[in-house]
Amino acid sequence: MSALIEIKNLKKYFNSNRGTVHAVDDVSFTINERSTMGLVGESGCGKSTLGRTLVHLHESTDGKIFFEDKDVTKLNKKQLTALHQNAQIIFQDPFSSLNPRLTVKDTISEPALLSGKYKKEDLEDVTFQLMEKVGIEKRYQYSFPHELDGGRRQRVGIARALAVDPKFIVCDEPVSALDVSIQAQILNLLMDLQEKQDLTYLFVTHDMSVVRHISDYICVMYLGQLVETCPTKEFFKNPLHPYSKALLSAVPSINIHKKRERIILKGEITSPINPKPGCRFANRCLHAGEQCRGKKIDLDEVLPGHFVACHNPDALTEIRV
C-alpha cells in the first residue's frame, strides 16, 4: 500500500497574549491509501488542530505535508481548490457545522455545484444519489437542520464531504455528539463508504472503543506531541508508552467480571503555552526520571512498526515481542 498522506515535523503554533501555544509540535506520520489512521488523545492534545491543518483550515507554522507525494504545505488559491477536491472534513458538532438556513438539498448540492464536475441539469440527481449513499430518505430534501435529529444532520455533513468525490476525509470526532445507538449507525456508514469509495480516513477521537473498531493504525497525542504510533491490533495488545497505558486503563469496561489494574494518573495536564523541553508527560508519569526532562524525546522504533517517544526503561516494561 502506498502512502496517501505524509506529514513531516508538522508544527502549528498559535499566538496568544500569554505566549505561544504549541498546539501541534513536530508530528510526523504516514497514512496509507484506503486505510484509517486513528488519532487519539484527550482534550487539548492538538488532534483536532492537526486534522484541520491537513485540510488547510489552519496554515501550518512549520514542517511539511505531502499528498500523493506532492508537497501541499503551502498552496496558492488554485492549488488549494484542487486539494479540496481530494481532501475533505467532517465536523464533530452536527448542528453548528450546517448552515441553519439551507435545506438538506442545498447543503449537499453546493459542493457538487462548486466542483464544476457536474452539469446543472444533473445536479439534482447527484444530490439524491448522495443522499441515498448516506442513508437520508428523499423526503428530507427540503428539511432544515433544526428539524433533523443529530444522526441525520451528521449524515448530511458526510454527504456534503462526499459530494466532491474526495480521496481523503478528516473525521473530526464525528460521533462524539451522538447517542450511542446512532453512533453505531454512523460508524457502520463510514466503514461502508470507505470500502465502496476507496476512501482514506484520519479519524480523530478521544473514544478508545470507537478507535479500536474503526482504525487500522493509531497515533496517540499528548500536549501536541506524538507519543506512540503503531497498528491498532498491536496497540491494544501491547501499549508501550505510560500515557497510552494510563489512557487504556482509564476506559471503563462493560465486562463486569474482569478485574483490571487501573492506573490513576496524578496531577493535571500542563499548559501547552511555551512548554519546557523534555517529555511533556513527565510530571504525571509514575516512572519519570532524570532522562525524561531537558531534551526532546524522539520517536523510537522499539518494535517493527511500533514507535514510542519514551526512552525510560522503567516505563517501557513488558515489551512483548
Place this chain on the structure above:
Amino acid sequence: MDNSEKGTGLLSVRDLVVKYTSGGDPVHAVNGISFDLAAGKALGLVGETGAGKTTIAKTIMRILPDHAVKAVEGQVSFKGENILQIPESSMRKLRGKNISMIFQDPMTALNPVKTVSDQIAESIGLHQGVNKKRAYEKAVELLKKVGISEDRAKEYPHQFSGGMKQRVVIAIAIACNPELLIADEPTTALDVTIQAQVLELITEIRRDLNTSLILITHDLGVVAEICDSVAVVYAGQIVESGSLEDIFDHPTHPYTQGLFAAVPDMYQDVDRLSPIDGMPPDPMNIPNGCSFRPRCSHAADGCGEGAISMTQVKDGHFCRCCKAEKLGGESSCRL
C-alpha cells in the same frame, strides 16, 4: 421494580409520571417509573437522550421548572415520607443535606463570582448552622478530601480545570454527608483519564460515608464500574431492571440487548456494530403499546396493544417485554 411489597429501602419511587407543556402540546417525559434504592447502594439509570432520566432526578430533588411542568403524579418516598407532597420549606431542609445532586456540566454548575470555599461553606452554613469560620474550616477539609489543596480554597471556578471543577461540585454535594447522592452524567464532559479519577473519588466517598447513589448515564462502562443495580430507561419507562450481573450478563429486553450490541467494546474485535434501527420516540408522541416496538426485531402483534407490564425473569430481575421469558439470553460481552 413492580413488586407489591413496600419498599423498605432509603428511596422508593412508585408510578412516577411527569408531563411537561411545550407550546400547548404535552410532553410525556416520564411515564410510570418505579424503583427502590437501599441505603449504601448504587443504582445506575441508563438511557439515551430524551429517555427521561434527568427529569426523574429533578423530580426527586423537586427542582423541576415550575412553569413548564404540567403534571407530576406518583410517589417518591424518602425514608418513608412522600417528598412530593411535603411543603417547599421542608424540602429545602432535605435538599443539600439529605439528598444532594451532582450536575453534568461542571462549567455551569458553579457560581463564577464566588470562591470555591465560599460555595462549599454556603451549603454547610445553611444546613449545619455553624459560624462562618467553622464553615470555612469544614470547607477546606472537604476540598482536601476531594483532592484539592488548601491553598486553592480561595480561588474562583474559572481558575480550575474541568476535572477539578467537578471535584468542587462533588465537595459541595457531600458537604453535609447526604444519605442520597444523585449524579447526573457527572463525567460525560470530562476526559477519560480525569473521568477515572472522578469515578474513583465517588467510589471512595461512597465507601466512607455509606451514601446511596443514583447514577444517571448513557455510558454502560461507567455503570459497570460503580453500580450495584441497573434500571434501563426508554421513553420515560423502565424497560429492564435488576442487579448489575442480571443486566450485564443476561440482558433480556431487546433495547438493552441492542444497547450492548451497538456499543463498540475496547476489549473485543467486532466486524460490524449492530446499531438499533430508527430513533427514540418523540416524547410528544409516544406510540401505543410497547414504546420500543417500532425498532424491535422481535415485535409481534401482541406488542402494540395496551401498556406492557413488567415480567419477572429471575428473582429481582424484571423486564417490560411480553416475550421476556423467551428472550432471556446470555450477554455477548462476557469473555
Place this chain on the structure above:
Amino acid sequence: MLKLRKVVMAMPKQQPERYDKSKKPGSLPYIWKRISRNPGAMIGFSLLCLIIILSFLSPYIMKYDYSAVNMSERGATPSWEHPFGTDELGRDILSRVLYGARYTLGIGVGAVIIAATFGMLIGAISGFFGGKLDTLLMRALDILQSFPGLVLAIAVATALGTGLVHSIIAIGIAFMPIFARLIRANMLSIRGSEFIEAAVVINCSTPRIIRRHMIPNAVSPLIVQISLLIAQAGLTASTLSFLGLGVQEPTPEWGSMIASARSFIRESPHMVFIPGLFIMITVLSLNLLGDAIRDALDPRLKD
C-alpha cells in the same frame, strides 16, 4: 444480529415534499408563523395596521380637512361633531391626528431604512475584514455614539435645517451605530462558526460565503431591532418636532401638535393628551411586535 427490517418511525410530522419557507429559520414566514400565536403581538400588529389604513383614508373619509381653520370653534372639547375636539386654531383634532400618523411612522421607517442600510454596510465590512479597518470604523462609531441619540439628532437637525427629510436624515445618522455594531457582532460570531469553515473547505469563494452563508444568518436578528427602532425613531421624530426642529406647522405631526398645544394644557388638556395617546399606542404596538419577533427568533424557545 438484528435483522434488517422496514422501520416504521414514530415521526410526528410528515416531512415536506415541497420547499416550506416557513420552516426556514429567520425568514419572514417563519417569524409570522410564530408571532401569529402571540396575542400581544397580534393586538399590536392590528392596531398598527388600523392606524396606517386610517391615516391613508383620512383625507377621503374625514368630515373636516386637517388644515381647515375655524377660529370660532377653537379649543372645543370632544363632542359628536368633533370626536377629539378642536385645537387652538379650531382644526379638527381627529382628522389631524389620523393624518399625522404618516409623519411619525414615515419618519420612523425612513430613518431606520437609512440607519440600517449604512449601518449594515459599515458593520458588515468591519466584521468581515477585521483588523485595522475594523478598529478605525469602530472608533469612528464610538465618536458618533458618544452623543446621546436625541442630542445628536438635534445637532444634525439644527445643522441641516427643519423639515421632514432633514428629520429622517438626522435620526438615521443617530441610530446608525446600533445597526453597525449589531451586524458586526453577528458577523464576528458567524465567522467562527463551523459551517463557515465547512463552506471554505468545499471551495466556496469569499464573495459567495459572505453572500450566501454569512449575511443571511447575520441579518435575521436585526429584524427585531428594526421593529423596536422604528418605535424609537418615531418617538424621536415627535420630540424633534416638539422642539421645533423637525416637521413644522401647519403639518399635523403629533409632536408638533403637542408643542403648539402646550400653553393651553390647563384649559384644553385634550389637545395635548390625544396626540400623546396616539404616540403611546403606536410605540407600544411596535414594541409588542418587536418583542414577539425577538421571542420568535430566540433559539432557546422551542418550536
